[in-house]
Amino acid sequence: MKSNHTIVIPLGEYTPEHISPGTKRIINCIGRYHRALETKDFIYFVNFQEGDENGCVMMYRKKEMELASDNYFAYCSMFELLTEKEEEITYISRTMKYNLKLHKEAESATTASNV
Numbered sequence: 001m002k003s004n005h006t007i008v009i010p011l012g013e014y015t016p017e018h019i020s021p022g023t024k025r026i027i028n029c030i031g032r033y034h035r036a037l038e039t040k041d042f043i044y045f046v047n048f049q050e051g052d053e054n055g056c057v058m059m060y061r062k063k064e065m066e067l068a069s070d071n072y073f074a075y076c077s078m079f080e081l082l083t084e085k086e087e088e089i090t091y092i093s094r095t096m097k098y099n100l101k102l103h104k105e106a107e108s109a110t111t112a113s114n115v
Contacts (some may be wrong), residue, residue, distance in 0.1 A: 005022055005023060005024040005025065006023070006024065006026075006027060007019065007025070007026045008021055008027045009026065009027065009029070011029055013028065013068060014028050014029070014030065014070070015028070015058055015070040016067070017044075017066060017067050017068050018036055018064075018065055019060055019065050020065065021065060023035065024046075024106040025112035026045050026058060029046045030050060031049050031107040032047060032048060032049075033045035033046060033058055034046055034047075034093060035093065036048075036092070036093045036095065036096040037078060037081065037082075037089060037091065037092055037093070037096055038090050038091035038092075039041050039081065039088045039089060039090055040062070040088070040090060041061065041062055041063070041075070042059055042060065042061060042062060042068060043058070043059070043060045043062055043066055044058070044059050044060075044077075044078045045058040045059075046058075047062070047077070047088075048099065053072050053076075054075070055070075055071070055074050056075060057069075057070070057074040057077075057086055058070045058074060059073075059074035059077060059078070064081075077079070082096075082100055082103075104114045
């Protein structure tokens, strides 16, 4: 572990099974995952540079601080929160907030051009 806020994963491993409540970043061979979103029950870590939906999100259960998903299901859960269940979000990072803003602007532009 680099510090009490960053978990560094050895080469060949990808996702820690457990995290501590103060974890802010997870670093593995794919990149840096930042604590980006929280609900009452889950914490989402996002690699903003990773374009693959199967590998850009790690989702942890808050109660046990254990891995819930690190694949497409974590991505879908996060995307559903951001697009349909924003009222369930208890924390959103500045970077995630900015990315959400860009997504909404792109969606509006696409909708407007289809009219």
